[in-house]
Amino acid sequence: MNEKVLIVEDQFIEANDLKIMLEKSGYTVCGFARSVNDALTIIKAQNPTLVLVDILLKGPQTGIDLAKKLHETNTAFIYISANSNHEVLEEVKATQPYGFLVKPFRKKDLLVTLEIAHYRHEKSQENEIRKAGHFKEKLEAILDKKQSLEDKMLHINMALQAFIPFDFAGSGYITQGPVPYNALNFLRVGFEEYQVIGINELQEMTNLKMNELKSLQQTTPVDLAARFYTDLEFEAITAKPSMKKLYADTFRLRSNFVMPIHLFNGEVFYFFFYSRRPDAYNQEHVATAHRLHNYLAEILYNLLSVEKIEMPLSTKKHEEVKTEDEERNATFEGIIGNSHLLLNVFDYIVQVAPVNTSVLILGERGTGKERIADCIHKLSPRKNNPLIKINCAALPTNLIESELFGYEKEAFTDATDRHIGKFELADGGTLFLDEIGELPLELQAKLLRVLQEKEIERIGGKQSVKIDVRIIAATNRSLEKEVGEGRFRLDLYYRLNIFPIQLPSLRERMDDIPLLADHFIALFNKKTGKQIMDVSNEVLQKMLHYHWPGNIRELENAIERSVLLARGNIITDIALQSMAEMPTIAKHAPPTNYSAVKSFEENERDHIISVLQLCKGKIWGKGGAAEMLNIPPTTLNSKMKKLSIKREYI
Template sequence: MSQRVLIVEDQFVEANSLEIMLEKAGYTVCGIARSAEEALVLMEKEKPKIALVDIQLAGELSGIELAESFKANNIAFIYVSANSNQQTLMKAKATQPYGFIVKPFRERDLLVTLEIAEYRHENGLETAVRKVDDFSARLNEIFAGSNDLKDKMLLTVRALQNCLSFDYLALCTNKGSFAGQLMSFLRIGYDEYQRIGLEEFQVITNLKMSEIYKKEPVEDFEQKQACYSGEGFEAAKKGHDLIGLIADTFKLKSLCLIPIVLPDGTYFKFAFYSRRSDTYNQGQNALIERLKIPLAAAVEHLLYMEMKGSSVIEELNAEEILTDEKMSSGAFDGIVGKSHLLLRVFDDMAQVAPVDTSVLILGESGTGKEKVAQGIHDASKRRENPFVKINCAAFPSSLIESELFGHEKGAFTGALERRIGKFERADKGTIFLDEIGDMPHDLQAKLLRVLQEKEIERLGGSQSIKVDVRIIAATNRNLEEEVAAGRFRLDLYYRLNIFPIILPPLRERREDIPLLAEYFIKMYNVLMGKSAAGLSEGSLNTALKYDWPGNIRELQNSVERAVLLCKEGQKIELAVGPHKGWKETVSVNESDSEFKSIDEMERDHIVNALRKCNGKVWGAGGAAELLNLPASTLSSKMKKFDIKRDFL
């Protein structure tokens, strides 16, 4: 059955051209909307599977403002626009589209983008179904076990983490000795949770029980299924004091409420909170609806156990750190830390590892992208097969094609024998394409063919060779900027960006610095036969203040050097300072401060704003917004002062 496509385009000629291309390729065009308002009507009536949406439309609403409606109705949508500038790409990206086509485009560009969108959409649905099926199967194992109520609740919470990510989970009900009790779990490690009962919550918030009860949300809010993020979450905090209290206490930024009502009237509310502002959205409605069925089964089982006489209140109100001995030894080998940003990376890795979806790892140099790629491979069904690495920036454009795809004897001067390329070596395994943003433009088209056709051709050869390879790519470049500048293919970007994993820089996860330093000290003690006793207190304070522009790689090198110079049995001193990019916050009127010109102070002010915004220039949360400057003005000033974002 051909896919039903809705065209949202206010230009008759372009809409007609799209319709002809689609029908020629076997798609069914179920409607053409000239405005966003008309698109909403056709969406409800025709139930399309895919929508092609022009960003600029006649009427009050733009194509971007249709995104939430498409998500809520489980419709894949692709933007079509004549404008591919950075601001447009940023706005489009924020809505998580399934593709982006820049006018004018070739028929082949349209069909490839549709194919990618279909793949991403189907993969998303399959992932949601698999998550819920895995959760249901895990619940059956938990319920069939002989664990007590406390352990079963912990195992259920852990299983939920794999289904719907959270940093804090609050539960409440209106039945049994659970009624009126706060049961909550704060995530403090990959498989570690701190159980917080009502008494502990009073201590943490410094409030009495009566004061906490006064902050309870109104009943109609509690029983409403909804996701809150961004401005919606801020509004929920202001409108409902308890949500605001929980969010401020544990530094939470988004919320998903799932109420469960059993046939006997028992009411049970799950409140999932995350420290990320983009964790929950209306596009997860299909997953949440599926999830409610096993959640209801879990509630019935736990209530049944409670009625059998388990001393649930005593067990659930004891503050306790909960771990599983088999699981707590570490999430992925060689990746160290417990910050909430790293835990999200672990969750993404665990989710994507079992399937063959392409993965795009984004992050600054030295953040551990290769370790993440290795971890995904090691946790996948391909773990027994090769993991082949290649740095796309390490070879000249004349050689990288041969490295990737191999060559036949005589293919070029110096090709004295047949050479097997990286893709053939990685057959049945995984290939890691590091620095994919540096791949030559002409080679990007050939890589796209490998992704689509699952076959390669050796340089100088005429025979196609089938390969079964999973691709994991990584880059420290901003690929949206590279696409906008014409240096990276838009179709390849969307093909690779099916499952992006963003690695935070070390300065954003400072709480992991002591753990990383300890890990590296132990490692180099073994390698060098040393017995360094850890970081000195001064070095630890220095390390926590330093911004680590080289990220984990710089910390590792600093520890290696310090262990090498350390005397036996003594604590090490890290060599970081002004020559390494050290910056300490000092008052400009201190007597020993350097007098700066107005231009120098303006440059420093812009650099500090960019650091605060993690290098983001445009859009919400960007440096232009922070400095209250038009983005074009800020760009001009950055050019004037020769400010580049590679300082981060």
């Protein structure tokens, strides 16, 4: 064993006990530290492979402060603390530790936690190496393709999406000429779907003239190194007129990452990434930018030396570019929506599916956790092998063990034949453990052993059975809270929580409700033989301002009932829970006093035209029609095309 461990603990007796346990088990302890400063000094000199960090230390800084620095340098660390309550776990979760030990602990607990930390760190490094290699291959393939410069820049930005998430991206040189950020922009409108936005499109969307854009360019700060702006810092930098403020207001953006690439000829090429999440970027993305810099510098130099980017870049008007990947599109078919939170989930699925890492899917009831597990399996190398599912909450406690591990004939009174458990059935494939938070504590210990040793033992059996199974677990509970209250094992939590995917609730992606409603109407039309066309505006507004405690499942049930009860081809009523809990209707929500004589589409068309006239034709940004209608600008554009609304009508 060649593991060097640093112990950061301000109590000498406890630190020495740890040292004895570790050295007896073959680890090398490279030092003790009682404060953050002491720890940083030893880390610089000794370069340990793992750090054990107490939360409370000598001096003004805590173990959490040290953990943030360790996370930035990709050093594996484990917390050791006497406190494991929910509040503490929530605080340490943000630093992404590799484990957590609650004092006092046994030697066995320590060794298991170290093993899990080593496994998680190894998987994390493997994933980064794999992603970097895949990224380099993608860049080389992009350079070799016979495509326009615009298409090549789009695919470079898409390749970066796996490392630096974005809802809006700009790429180009910063110039002092008559055009701002000699850049080509891409607005993400769906999974692997992007709207190309050149200078002409930007002028049209913002109603600004070239000299106004130039003025904004001159007031925009320029970063010479990779940097991120989130939360209050983003609010501060977008408080004054600039291109950043323009982008933020126009596309509803809340954080920014700047990635300058220094080319071999001395020029600087910029990538500007924006997200609708206020906390999308962190120091880890800066480290990623440094790792990818040389790959990008070489590719961009070769690409741009052939054809320099000159403005105007795009002759395509509000065009949505859809990339081709039939397998992925087929896999995600049935998951409806284009909200940025859902698109982030798709990105995570694509990243984790090809590797054997355990996945923990988190989300409220009815958010579609099982559907996400299906997608991960279908995109994995195990797709031709079984996907076995078990709901841990649906089985009585005395049956879960036999269902998971199986039993031998005559293992108990009713065991008249051998029974093969879910683990064996999933051998070579994937096992989906739904509602993992409901698993009894005694079975959590057995599950952890199976995950570590990769073998199971049937009830009543005398021989172990080797298994090769990928685990996907899901829960609607806060496992941190369950751990803090003693209902879930901390070591199992860290074993499962290698790659968490948080699913958004329906109220967090209200923009997707019209798409979901259309999808469910079409689904139940097929089942019932009805020909429902749409929902009335009153019903749509009711759905858009409801709190949806049951999420997508509740919406599906509500639409099914409404389809069955509808007397015409428009749904005019929908049964929801008490509206008393609903949030206040947005002040810009469209009126609902439509004429009963006109069709729904005619009413919708007239209303959109009236709002566009009120906004003087402005679609995007603050005071635009999309904001007043409370729908995404891309959805408004699609509706205008569908309803044949042309500029001359506005």
